[in-house]
Amino acid sequence: MSAWRTAGDLPATLAVSFASLDAVFALQGERLTRDPLSEVIRIEHEGVRYYVKRYWGAGKGLRRWVGRPRVKAEWQNLKHFASWGIPTASIMAYGLERRGGAFARGALITRELQQTEDLALLAQRGDQRLQDAAWVDAVSRQLARATRTLHDHHFTHNDLKWRNLLVNPRAELFFIDCPSGSFWWGPLLRYRIVKDLACLDKVASKVLSRTQRLRFYLQYRGAERLSAADKRQVAKIVRFFEGRE
Numbered sequence: 001m002s003a004w005r006t007a008g009d010l011p012a013t014l015a016v017s018f019a020s021l022d023a024v025f026a027l028q029g030e031r032l033t034r035d036p037l038s039e040v041i042r043i044e045h046e047g048v049r050y051y052v053k054r055y056w057g058a059g060k061g062l063r064r065w066v067g068r069p070r071v072k073a074e075w076q077n078l079k080h081f082a083s084w085g086i087p088t089a090s091i092m093a094y095g096l097e098r099r100g101g102a103f104a105r106g107a108l109i110t111r112e113l114q115q116t117e118d119l120a121l122l123a124q125r126g127d128q129r130l131q132d133a134a135w136v137d138a139v140s141r142q143l144a145r146a147t148r149t150l151h152d153h154h155f156t157h158n159d160l161k162w163r164n165l166l167v168n169p170r171a172e173l174f175f176i177d178c179p180s181g182s183f184w185w186g187p188l189l190r191y192r193i194v195k196d197l198a199c200l201d202k203v204a205s206k207v208l209s210r211t212q213r214l215r216f217y218l219q220y221r222g223a224e225r226l227s228a229a230d231k232r233q234v235a236k237i238v239r240f241f242e243g244r245e
Contacts, residue, residue, distance in 0.1 A: 002021055003095045003096065004020055004094075005093065005094060005095055006018055006019070006092065007091060007093065010093065011046070013045065014092075017043075017045075018093040021095060021096075021097055024052060024054065024107045024109065025105065027041065027043060027052055028041075029041035029042050029043035029052060032051075037055060037057035038053060038054060038055040038056070038057065038070070039053075039054055040054075041054070048111065048112065048114075049111075050092060050109055050110065050111055051089075051111075052108075052109050053071070053074070053107065053108045053110075055069065055071040055096075055105060055106045056105050057070075057103075069096060069103045069106055070179040070180075071094075071096055071106035071108055072106065073178075073179050073180070073181070073182070074177070075091060075094040077178040077179070077181045078110070078176075080153075080155065080181075081175055081178070084149050084150070084153060085149070086175050087146075087172065087174045088174055088176060089110035089112075089174065090110060090111045091109070092110060092111055093108075094107065094108045094109065095107065110176075113166055113176075114168070115168050115169055116166035116168045116174060118162065118165060118166050118167075119139075119162035119163070119166075119167060119203070120161065120163035120165075122167070123162060123203050123206070123207045129171075130207050130208070133212075137215070138171045139167060139173055140212065140215065140219060142173040143165065143173055143216065144216055144217075144219035144220040145219070146173070146175060147196065147197070147220055148220050148221075151196070153183075154183050154184060154185055155181060155182070155183050155184075156181060156182070156184060156189065156192035156193060156195070157175075157178055157180075157181045157196050157199075158178075158192060158195065158196070159177070159179075159180050159199070160197075160199045161199050161200075161202075161203070162200070162203045164176055164177045164178070194237055195240060197217070197220070197237045198238075200216075204216070205238075214226075214234075217230070217237075
């Protein structure tokens with residue numbers, strides 16, 4: 001069984017190239033990443049680049065047979081982002097194939113977010129924008145709002161690292177790459193919220209001031225000062241990765 005869908009605004013000149021899983025798995029392009037489960041290639045068409053993520057593994061262990069395959073989780077989560085007003089990459093085509101009830105292969109194609117770079121790259125090279133208080137505050141507010149939106153929907157990213165956050169020259173922020181995100185409730189939700197915030201703070205602690213980090217948390221909470229509960233939460237965030245690496 002195979003299910004494949006393309007976007008309504010897909011350029012007609014790409015219709016054949018993205019017409020089916022067979023066509024997508026036959027595409028040639030610049031390979032960006034590869035692991036035992038998937039690969040990402042980049043192709044360019046009429047000056048626009050597209051990212052083609054191809055999966056031949058659903059995940060580890062029982063995930064091959066039960067639960068959502070990673071590729072399905074990824075396209076569903078990007079759709080959640082869009083429906084919640086969180087800027088993200090546009091999906092151009094997606095789908096998967098099963099054989100005998102087991103995942104066989106799948107793919108997701110997104111259009112590039114033009115003129116963007118990930119925040120981890122900016123931190124790595126010491127980009128001057130990170131020294132601009134106004135720029136940092138503008139990005140921080142967007143990140144706080146989007147992260148709070150995820151958590152208000154009982155959803156956590158589970159890989160909310162700076163490399164999965166893109167920014168363009170207008171300081172507009174975008175969320176990408178979320179195959180591990182899911183919905184949680186109760187103690188598990190609270191734990192994973194701390195994990196999301198700790199992932200963000202891991203790099204922030206190296207390139208931003210304590211004041212900027214605290215301001216982000218207050219923006220996320222929608223508060224002017226820390227309550228006693230906030231202080232306990234901040235302590236959990238700061239200590240989250242202690243002894244884990």
